[in-house]
Amino acid sequence: QKEVEQNSGPLSVPEGAIASLNCTYSDRGSQSFFWYRQYSGKSPELIMSIYSNGDKEDGRFTAQLNKASQYVSLLIRDSQPSDSATYLCAVSLGYGGATNKLIFGTGTLLAVQP
Amino acid sequence: KAGVTQTPRYLIKTRGQQVTLSCSPISGHRSVSWYQQTPGQGLQFLFEYFSETQRNKGNFPGRFSGRQFSNSRSEMNVSTLELGDSALYLCASSSPGGGTEAFFGQGTRLTVV
Numbered sequence: 001q002k003e004v005e006q007n008s009g010p011l012s013v014p015e016g017a018i019a020s021l022n023c024t025y026s027d028r029g030s031q032s033f034f035w036y037r038q039y040s041g042k043s044p045e046l047i048m049s050i051y052s053n054g055d056k057e058d059g060r061f062t063a064q065l066n067k068a069s070q071y072v073s074l075l076i077r078d079s080q081p082s083d084s085a086t087y088l089c090a091v092s093l094g095y096g097g098a099t100n101k102l103i104f105g106t107g108t109l110l111a112v113q114p
Numbered sequence: 115k116a117g118v119t120q121t122p123r124y125l126i127k128t129r130g131q132q133v134t135l136s137c138s139p140i141s142g143h144r145s146v147s148w149y150q151q152t153p154g155q156g157l158q159f160l161f162e163y164f165s166e167t168q169r170n171k172g173n174f175p176g177r178f179s180g181r182q183f184s185n186s187r188s189e190m191n192v193s194t195l196e197l198g199d200s201a202l203y204l205c206a207s208s209s210p211g212g213g214t215e216a217f218f219g220q221g222t223r224l225t226v227v
Contacts, residue, residue, distance in 0.1 A: 032213030043204055044157070051213070057125040088157065092213040100145045100208040101170045102155040106168055 003075045004029060004091050006105035014113050019076040021108050023089030032092040033065055035074045038107065039085045048074065118143065118207045118219035125155065126225045132193040135222045137205030139186050143206040146188040147216065148180060152201045163188050188190045
């Protein structure tokens with residue numbers, strides 16, 4: 001079983017729709033959760049971080065965390081063609097503690113159709 | 115505020131050679147982590163340095179090594195290069211606590227021929 005799992009996609013959504021990206025993780029000791037966006041040929045860009053159960057909103061992005069179900073999701077509202085990229089879920093065991101090591105999922109390719 | 119700077123951006127090396135990559139973190143960030151990204155394996159953790167000490171290491175052979183200097187700049191070295199070492203090498207910078215947000219540099223694209 002992979003430590004962080006994501007559906008590789010592609011996930012295709014029409015412009016203006018809500019894109020829903022999902023991630024599950026295996027280590028119950030995981031404390032910190034992140035979503036990165038990576039355009040082809042570029043490095044990952046941090047979009048959201050979430051540390052507590054529930055929702056966290058930032059502009060068009062909402063991250064959701066459910067530690068009991070070991071599940072993290074990212075919602076992108078009013079999707080734009082410029083949102084087309086690979087979205088990487090990352091998990092860390094550290095929180096205010098000993099490591100910033102991240103375990104990444106393989107990423108979900110999102111394609112927003114004009 | 116300047117971001118994470120990695121040099122060089124591109125490298126072509128021959129099998130058996132060694133290579134050194136450099137990373138300058140965001141000012142004030144003392145934690146530097148290195149990752150390897152390949153199409154087949156995705157993003158994999160190499161090692162993390164904090165205050166000049168390696169505090170975590172991934173499952174890579176001993177040919178991969180790193181260090182961190184007193185100004186928090188970090189270098190990683192790969193000796194006896196193999197074709198399979200061709201990858202995008204990414205450096206991430208974080209503030210000192212654990213589990214904090216990590217910001218990536220633009221990466222070094224290494225091609226081994």
